[in-house]
Amino acid sequence: NAGVTQTPKFQVLKTGQSMTLQCAQDMNHNSMYWYRQDPGMGLRLIYYSASEGTTDKGEVPNGYNVSRLNKREFSLRLESAAPSQTSVYFCASSDSFKNIQYFGAGTRLSVL
Amino acid sequence: SQQGEEDPQALSIQEGENATMNCSYKTSINNLQWYRQNSGRGLVHLILIRSNEREKHSGRLRVTLDTSKKSSSLLITVSRAADTASYFCATALSSGGYNKLIFGAGTRLAVHP
Numbered sequence: 015n016a017g018v019t020q021t022p023k024f025q026v027l028k029t030g031q032s033m034t035l036q037c038a039q040d041m042n043h044n045s046m047y048w049y050r051q052d053p054g055m056g057l058r059l060i061y062y063s064a065s066e067g068t069t070d071k072g073e074v075p076n077g078y079n080v081s082r083l084n085k086r087e088f089s090l091r092l093e094s095a096a097p098s099q100t101s102v103y104f105c106a107s108s109d110s111f112k113n114i115q116y117f118g119a120g121t122r123l124s125v126l
Numbered sequence: 127s128q129q130g131e132e133d134p135q136a137l138s139i140q141e142g143e144n145a146t147m148n149c150s151y152k153t154s155i156n157n158l159q160w161y162r163q164n165s166g167r168g169l170v171h172l173i174l175i176r177s178n179e180r181e182k183h184s185g186r187l188r189v190t191l192d193t194s195k196k197s198s199s200l201l202i203t204v205s206r207a208a209d210t211a212s213y214f215c216a217t218a219l220s221s222g223g224y225n226k227l228i229f230g231a232g233t234r235l236a237v238h239p
Contacts, residue, residue, distance in 0.1 A: 056214055056229035056231045059227075059228075113218055114159065115169075116171070120167070
């Protein structure tokens with residue numbers, strides 16, 4: 015049972031480069047989320063998708079875009095990476111009713 | 127500022143001792159959840175307590191919720207070295223028809239053999 019799978023696990027970018035973080039879940043969950051985690055801070059919500067076909071901004075959406083490709087997949091795109099986007103990114107999914115969230119292993123991104 | 131704030135930020139204990147972590151929040155909630163994060167890994171859900179519940183148990187975990195004080199505590203009894211991790215509280219708020227989770231900054235727990 016894979017749960018939530020994120021790719022890649024590590025990435026180094028130069029300022030201005032773009033990239034897409036991929037996330038897929040196999041639990042038939044309606045809702046999916048992207049968070050970033052910085053040292054000494056909790057998780058901050060970037061974007062979420064309450065159900066297939068919808069996406070909404072979270073707490074820190076600037077510099078990011080998302081696509082809910084289908085019920086399983088939710089990608090996060092950095093169009094022009096900045097050093098301030100150096101962070102660990104987590105994807106999560108949940109059953110909408112209880113909202114217990116299941117997390118991927120994370121993507122460690124460094125922007126130089 | 128964040129909805130959930132954990133206290134203490136770090137806790138160091140010996141195996142066999144109990145560990146208590148506290149969480150305070152600001153607004154009304156639907157439920158409060160505790161998650162665990164091992165170093166370099168994603169978060170794992172531990173326990174959920176609804177706003178109309180006062181106490182909940184799961185194995186060696188005991189969670190209390192005081193909605194009048196807007197606070198919760200997580201007690202881990204008879205701790206083990208394997209309990210070493212960061213622990214986060216997350217408050218569930220209704221937003222646009224679904225429950226949005228807001229995470230605190232976490233408590234880093236170190237359990238020494």
